[in-house]
Amino acid sequence: MVDQSAVGREFTPVTAHVEPGRLRFFLDTLGEANPVYRDVAAAPVPPTYLFCLEMMDATVPFEFLTALGIDLARVLHGEQRFDYHAPVVVGDTLTFQPRVASVTEKKGGAMTLIVVDTPVTNQNGVHVADVSRTIVVRNARPS
Amino acid sequence: MSAGVPSVGDVIVHKEFPPITRHRLALYCGASGDHNPIHVDIDFAKAAGFPDVFAHGMLVMGYLGQALTDAVAPSRIRSFSTRFAAITQLGAQLTCEGTVTELIEQGGEQRAKLALTTKDQNGEIKLAGEAIIAL
16 A cells, blocks of 8 residues: 655656647547637647646656556546646647655545646746646455 | 626536547547556456446546636636546536636736536536636
8 A cells, every 4th residue: 555655756757749630639539629729830738638748658657556556447536636837839848747745545544545746847947837636546455 | 708707606617518438438548648448448447346437537627628718718727626526427418517706816817716517417526626717
């Protein structure tokens, strides 16, 4: 079971490119018809797309799970937060630096909540966003 | 906001989405980079103790984000957060709504706080969240 020793742990930074073709696949998948996203020259990204960029370009998929010994089959997404500080547009190159912010046991150890905070910077070193995910681990029952 | 300053209690976000299909989950798996098999491989989902595959939380949040940016330009969103209250099953027909709960001055600008929900066709809350937008 993941314990407090995981707090502060950092994982491999992810560098992701905001590519128009991949963005179009995402927009089409969600049936997104808003023209603001289709102006390729300076199109912003949808509000949840930062989460996708980090996953798509991770060199080690689900690294924080494997690094902490968590079984993917026991994971649920508990909460998700985005704080936006500056625009992210098609053509940007972003760097994600994930870090474990907290580990909390719930329901007498039946669940563990893990918060991973990820600051995002762009190719100019501008801190464009903070992404925070809370993962719920359904721990095995000690029967 | 193009339609002037909203008031507390105004429902400024409202959008309904088509039923969640297996096909949609497969597309989202590829489009999002989230290749967790629990959303597309029924054998994996059953072995993990679930009766079937189920929607990615981030697909549902993506729909909520779409509903939000139908009403508010993406550049005006300062924060967007949700709690995933319940698993979204296949066939779910989602309705996303956002209500103004507070008008605030923050970061040198006028902002509004929105309470956001995503419910299925039975009225069950799947996502409960919040956004702060610049007016």
